[in-house]
Amino acid sequence: MSKTVTDVICPFCGTLCDDLVVVTDDEGKKILSVENACAIGAEKFLHSSDHSHRVTRPRKLQEDGSFKEITYEEAIEYTAQMLVNAKKPSMYGWSSTNCESQSVGHEIAELCGALVDNTAAVCHGTTLVAVQNVGIPSCTLGEVKNRADRIIFWGSNPAHGHPRHMSRYSIFPRGYFTGKGQKQRKIIVVDPRCTDTSSLADVHLQVEQGYDYELLQALRAAVRGQELTGDIIAGVPKEKVYEAAEMLKSGRFGVIFFGMGVTQSLGKDHNIDAAIMLTKDLNDYTKFSIIAMRGHYNVTGSGQVLGWQFGFPYSVDLSRGFARYNPGETGTIEVLKRKEIDAMFVLGSDPGAHFPMQCVKEISKLPSVAIDPHITPTTSICKVHVPVAFVGVEVGGNCYRMDNVPIESRKVVEPPEGMLTDQQFLEGVLKRVRELKAN
């Protein structure tokens, strides 16, 4: 016998597919199969269900480099002491967990005067800054499915990064006004490389690496009917720019999806400024929206919870007793580079794998805790590793899709016996921090 859970949310990427079907054994302990998910999503479920590879109790790094198992109580005590005793601790990550846990974490951060930052720091933080500069005309992914006839992927490769994005929302689906699906849509891909996504494009603008800003501004000029000078613009023949501009203007509803190719390449937030302004300009001719291809399944949620609790989407510094926000100064990478923080708390992210080496080295020198179900480069350099249940697999909770739509993830199986969830662990820390602060 087996049990089938339907409408399961995939806790992998910002596409946040919510139509997975997961079959478990009768006791709800082991996952037998996953339907509808992409290869990455399915693997996340199946991998979590294989307990033989998992660390199920907190571990503390010993002087000889080995790890010794400790209890959750000891891990809570270490974490609480570390945060309370630090002058300026950093609490980083929050993107692979639910909003409920983020909320508890923020309360701890407020009590301890911590910096709170999420993975936008290395990802779409520049987008958030651009939105603060020029706004963002956007829409939900269902609008794209029902209306869009012009789709642009700029610096993103959903075929690999967001595998079901194209079939669920952007290229292939048939919606209310888009009964012919892909046939009704024109696809433009802007990418220096030929990718599996660009192979689907009607127009592939092979922009020269690092020249996105120039191409965006050229498109804006072309859309307005202005003359472009030079035969090749940002690596693209002028005629192709005109052709693309005409294609954008002639659509009835267009969307620009953009990814790390523009947010973290030369120009950063200025690229996104230009992309948003192109979108805004196009609204003088037709209807256009722009959506960031957010990575982690709940990085968007972290920005939302930070927003309503403190008013800023990332890089929030609470160390002065009130919230400050100045990306470039209060971001985690910057404070690590300046050796400004004296404790590091990581949850739901892997800075060890993604931060500059200089920062990773600094983390390894600090009192540090990593909360993560997996063994990662981060958990290997932190003083304490606290394994927790997988959000979206072993515990539910709210998550926000890349278009800010909230979807509540589901629990499909029990975590290994005795394991805590993010939220339970954080609540333990919060309780202990309150006690320590009261004395």
Add this chain to the structure above:
Amino acid sequence: MSEYIIKNGKVYDPKTGIKGDVADVCIKDGKIADKVSSKAKVIDAKGKTVMAGAVDIHAHVAGPKVNEGRNYRPEDKLFTYKPTGKNTRMSGGFSIPTTFKTGYEYARMGYTTVMEAAMPPLYARHVHEEIKDTPIIDEGALPVFGNNWFVFEYLKNNEMDNVCAYIAWLLKTTKGYGIKIVNPGGSEAWGWGENCTTVDDPVPYFDITPAEIVKGLLTANEQLGLPHSIHIHSNNLGNPGNYETTLATLKIAEGVKAKNKFGREQVLHHTHVQFHSYGGDSWVNFESKAKEVAEYFNKNKNMTMDLGCVTLDETTTMTADGPFEHHLTSLNHLKWANVDVELETSSGIVPYVYDPNIKVCAIQWAIGLELGLYAKDPLRTFITTDHPNAGPFTRYPRVIKWLMSDKSRQEMLKGFKHSEKVIAATNLASLDRELSMFEIVQMTRAGPAKALGLENVFGGLAPGMDADVVVYNLNEDKIKNPEEIETAFSAADCVFKSGTMVVENREVISNGNKRTLWVDAKVPENKQVERDVQMKFLKFYSMTINNYEVSNHYVPNPYVIEVDSN
């Protein structure tokens, strides 16, 4: 629960008809009581004003667009932050404060119940997450229906039972309170970059007009007998000459009688009427038509309105009226955010500076106040700023000052850069009416509570009602300077929410026991609607139907109003 007796205050309460007489107010077990035991804690209110907690019928305080406003306007937090207190979280923001600040500031002003004015159903979970994080005040949220594809299709086919069944389903699914209509048809047209600016403009591809949408939803609302009436933001907001569209919208409700068991008498609530009372045909000859609109309301007793007063601040406009925000960004060139929501609505955000040196802004300021002064029935006219659109809710005390003091208004009028032009385009200079304290209480307590169908729960001091009580350090008979009014209403001496003291000596001392209000309307089983909902989710939504409902744990402390619409 503790008992309190508030002694010797000047009490104002339309519910029991007390108009400033000295009386005692007793609180027991969270409710207003006839009497209390000798153990009751005594609060001396001698020389002070005592009234029920205020009810805000329309404010944008929680949800996706409010939060987008917070996140995309870091500048709004400048110089506003308060550190963590003994009983309070750190809080900041001016026009779009954090959820904590929203709760604290409302409570300090003596507001205890607030309606979030526009909830996109797809984002309902987000709205409730924020409501959960807003301390003290009771809140409800109005889902938007005016651009919903289900509603369009059922109304086009004249299937009223199906409209009702769908509304009941959506209220339950989103934990919503009532029917909000924003730019009917126009927000759907915005999906194609278009708009509906009159009540007869057809909605592209849906073969229905704004007038039919309003009429249909109004009929459904009364058929269901919901506690609140339809709550409408009509077409053509913010444009010179739009008062004609407003009157055409109101006309739809003429003569219709309310049908419900909650004591509600209106069938239509028109919100932020200030934005809908403009004359002229350009910004050059822009003028007030407040008199015409207010007189229409005076004549038609089955309608209510809230003012939407401009407070002349830098603020953040946000509305489910997507095309309007696009229009606004082309006027002021400030950053524009927009979100179109599949099958349901659109929305937009643009910061706005209401500058007293700009003629149009000053005229808008005057129009909001004129409406309040021309209105003959304060029980049908409510004070709002359409927070944060015309100004932040923290300016309510200032609006109250302007309404209560001709002197303060005249000073403002004289101080404008284009004073003469403003006076010529409005009637405010000649309006010397000054609202009394009792009228203010009607406009902020009894009136909105009644319009929401909550007259027996909130907004009054009759025994058995919720003990939401406020004491202000103000005596109506001894006001020398209008500034005293603003100061007193800005921070109450003490505030009780459901019998718990939440504000003492002008500071928040407790996070109270906030509740979420929502309406559960029982309708006969309707297989067709069930099937249509299933089908639309399968084909057109980007979410499965089983993930759409807001589960109960997002509403941890619900106050459910059950309506038997069978």
